[in-house]
Amino acid sequence: MNRARLLVFNAALGALDYRVPEGMAIEPGSVVVAPLGPRQIVGVVWDAERLPTKDVPDSKLRPLLEALPVPPLPAPLRRLIEWAADYYVAPLSSVARMALGSSAALRGGGTTTEYRLTGEEPKRITPQRAAAMDALHGEQATIRELAEIASVSEGVLRGMVGAGLLEPVVVDIDRPYPRARADFAAPTLSEDQQAAADMFVAAVEAKKFAPFLLDGVTGSGKTEVYFEGVAAALAEGRQVLVLLPEIALTENFLRRFEARFGVSPVLWHSSLKASERRRAWRAIVSGDAQVVVGARSALFMPYARLGLIVVDEAHETSFKQDDGVRYNARDVAVIRARFEGVPVILASATPALESMHLADTGVYQRIVLPDRFGGAKLPDISIVDLREEQPERGRWLAPRLVEELKARLERGEQSLLFLNRRGYAPLTLCRHCGYRFQCPNCTAWLVEHRLSRRLACHHCGHEVPVPAACPECATPDCLVACGPGVERIADEVAEIMPGARVALVTSDTLNSPEKIGEFVAAAEGKLIDVIVGTQLVTKGYHFPDLTLVGVVDADLGLEGGDLRAAERTYQQVAQVAGRAGRGEKPGEVLIQTRHPTAAVIDALAKGDRDAFYAAETEARRDAGAPPFGRWAAIIVSSEDEAEARDAARAIGGKAPNLPDVLILGPAPAPMSLLRGRYRYRLLINARRSAEVQKIVREWLGLFDFPQGVRVNVDIDPYSFV
Incomplete structure (x- = not known):
């Protein structure tokens, strides 16, 4: 082939044609380097008939510069990329970019230099070097990566190289992985x-x-x-x-x-x-x-x-x-x-x-x-009606759950308390003037984290120290935590059972494979009595001595406008309940709720999954929701609120009027401010027969939005914030 059509990783450019120099062997899927103005860009040679572009005479084509030494993207993967771009109404280049997961790998093998601690004990050491040595124990990586791990500057680490505290190691980039053996340890199956x-x-x-x-x-x-x-x-x-x-x-x-x-x-x-x-x-x-x-x-x-x-x-x-x-x-x-x-x-x-x-x-x-x-049995499940079995004032665990926790501790068995809410409390306010701490970038309260002594937004990452006085009325020592997070539940367990060894399991505390490994080893070694965790502990773990699971607030997932709330609540609670009684000892699950008659809670109590799925299926059928109908969302955002509102109204004003499509909105999103951007949403509810993607493409193709406006399409949305 003497002409190649390139998919380049810039959606605004579209496909570009180039001349293939004599002697350069390429085929569809080849990864190549091409000139674009004064720059050089990476692109993928695509099937010309599947990627239309403007016709450019051969005489005006610039030559490709290089074919990179990696195998071409196979045809099945190229078809998948096309399908995903079409189905999710996404730029083809954005999907294709995910296939080239490491730009450095495209240049071939060879060696690279990494660094590790030498084990030398320095006679004198700065605080920064001491902190780095503690953080880098057992680590080997590039200077840049080690600097991120140790939270120090690259200059500190280069100084440690010069002082003989870090040594270079030449690593073969393409060194093979150990080979897995299909017959290594075949199991005995039921x-x-x-x-x-x-x-x-x-x-x-x-x-x-x-x-x-x-x-x-x-x-x-x-x-x-x-x-x-x-x-x-x-x-x-x-x-x-x-x-x-x-x-x-x-x-x-x-x-x-x-x-x-x-x-x-x-x-x-x-x-x-x-x-x-x-x-x-x-x-x-x-x-x-x-x-x-x-x-x-x-x-x-x-x-x-x-x-x-x-x-x-x-x-x-x-x-x-x-x-x-x-x-x-x-x-x-x-x-x-x-x-x-x-x-x-x-x-x-x-x-x-x-x-x-x-x-x-x-x-x-x-x-x-x-x-x-x-022969292990599924756990017994009981409901704790919080309207009748109320926790003590200022506490969140009902008396029956507390009794069962103490009984497990006496027997040397483990317990797990599940609450899908990180931090100490979801809201902090001033008891004097009522001021509430809110994120400046999002429509969300700041969550108190007592372990790190910070107030944090779980949507954008904004953090501030907990102040000594109210920023509104300046009253000192007036802040009060409202509601429980897992840190607060862990504190309550420590107060109720001072001798219990409590492990807090969240994405904040287990943020690396090493910490996860330490937690698993401690739990298996019976060094933990009570695990308090978020959804991170609902699946995948097998602790034979864990015999009690307490769901602190089963109603939490039913709040808000999530159209899959009941299904998601059922899945989370059923999964965390499944951690109990996985060994020889029988398990028990206590579910705290204020809505014991809710269909999802009733199904969990009775262990009647089929009845829950049947009821949920009929509800979805009546609502025309997936899998019986189609959902799609259009999310309009801008740093300028008026700009976002006007763009959303313009889209809504030209909404297609079709018999099998219902369009709701635009309306401010439940999370109307997220990461500093104001947001509006439109929701499309269509019958299965409707060509939703085609409708959305033609509809949005009518507009040329200002540069500050982003319009995102979400096919089959799961998040409705």
């Missing part, structure tokens, strides 16, 4: 597990698209079952992708994976160091990475020989990205499996209603594991 595993193995060996919903109660051994599908792919020399919703889950997963296959898998997530991302990406594209475990961004990597995709905890809403390309990794994983011609397994104890519907209609093959592995 009859139900073996039947499910056999189906996965057969599907992998058939090398055809086959979507499965692995629906197993908590503790039924879903991971061990799909590991047999992973083993089959390894035996065939194929690659496997396992998606996890939270980085926090990887530590526990890695231990189980290593026990089964002898080595750890290759990781892909946002917390990797640049050198780790570079090495992982190159192993993925070469096919040397056998099993990749990662967050949703791992879905768009250019795998050389993909043989199986697994989405663990597939119900999790964190698989839906809420900025940039607003895709749902669970759904896109199924589409990628279809393009690649491989099986995909969605595993969950509480599947999403949409997944259940697809299984009921025969699109997915549903495989059920109804019992816990090894």
